[in-house]
Amino acid sequence: MANTFKYLNKLPQNLRSITTTNTNKDAWLSKLFVRKIEPTKESHSRMLSDKEIIYSLQTHNYRPDSKNAYLNNVKNTVDFIKAQDALGKDVELVGSWTVNVGDQDQALHLWRFTGGFEKIDVYNKVLGKSEEFQRLNEEQGKIVRSRHLQYLLAFSYWPQILQRSPKNIYEIRSYALKPGTMIEWGNNWARAINYRKNNDEAFAGFFSQIGRLYNVHHIWCYANLTARKETRESAWRSPGWDECVAYTVPLIREMHCRIMVPTEFSPTQ
Missing domain, CATH: 3.30.70.100 (Alpha-Beta Plaits)
Structure with a gap:
């Protein structure tokens, strides 16, 4: 337990408060890392996506x-x-x-x-x-x-994919998740996406079926880099966004982002 509290002292204040208010070790571990997901006979793809x-x-x-x-x-x-x-x-x-x-x-x-x-x-x-x-x-x-x-x-909870114009920039944020955490990711992002709809920046959200597995891709659309900065800062000012981030970060093994520009023949600009 001594090593545990040594670790907690290194956490940001908002995460520290989640853990130290619980005296039971199992309780705060479940809150800090992943919530319990009940066993199911449904495939993850059926639970997270409703489109053929x-x-x-x-x-x-x-x-x-x-x-x-x-x-x-x-x-x-x-x-x-x-x-x-x-x-x-x-x-x-x-x-x-x-x-x-x-x-x-x-x-x-x-x-x-x-x-x-x-x-x-x-x-x-x-x-x-x-x-x-x-x-x-x-x-x-x-x-x-x-x-x-x-x-x-x-993902079924993402907005419908709509073509954009005039020319924008796009950000693809790619995540490699820990095996077995896809449902947990979906549970949290079904709430988190509501904080990112105000500026119509959500373009598409996917999870892999064949290829590199337990991969998630979120694609965002912005007018420019300045708009991206302002939109992301606005999300952090929304009560509840920080909690969604706190629950999803421990599910990630690796992540990276790329800024993209449409080709001249891309249907979405």
Whole structure:
């Protein structure tokens, strides 16, 4: 217990008050770290997402000397996919960005598949038979250093994804959670998102299904960096926001953010 209270003395005052008002060790540990989640036979995806829509997030690291060639290749690929009658409007690009602050020489592309994994199977079958798509893919392979693909579900409590204009900046905040904490994360953010709706900055919120697991991505939209600063400071002045942060921070193994700008062919600007 001596080591425990030595640790508590290093905590911020607001977290210290949560713990020291409880004389029972188990009680304050449960409040400080994670609340108890009852066992369930429901999958986490069913409990956190209520839509039969799958999103894919493509992360590409392109060669520093090949940005223009890379973006031209992606645009041609997007146009080719749009022209496939077999896919119709069930496969669509939601957003396309290059990273301005964070991982340099990186681009992210967000696609929506209406119809779940069945539509993704159709997509893979159609493009797998296309020589033109294979040519575009091979061309891209010569100008990128690495590529990563994740399949995601949208959190049901996030606002509906809406296209933005005129041109904005976007922030993607990516979190690697401790295994088994996704429901706890959802419980807290279902409340926390209410503190971030005033300025319409919430663009999208996802959790991973295939790819790197226990990953969460929150995407925010701002007019500029100054607006981002003012919006985030406003959230901290809202009673209850600090408590939501206090409960979610212990669930995180790793986190990082990137500031992104839309490409010229991105549906959302």
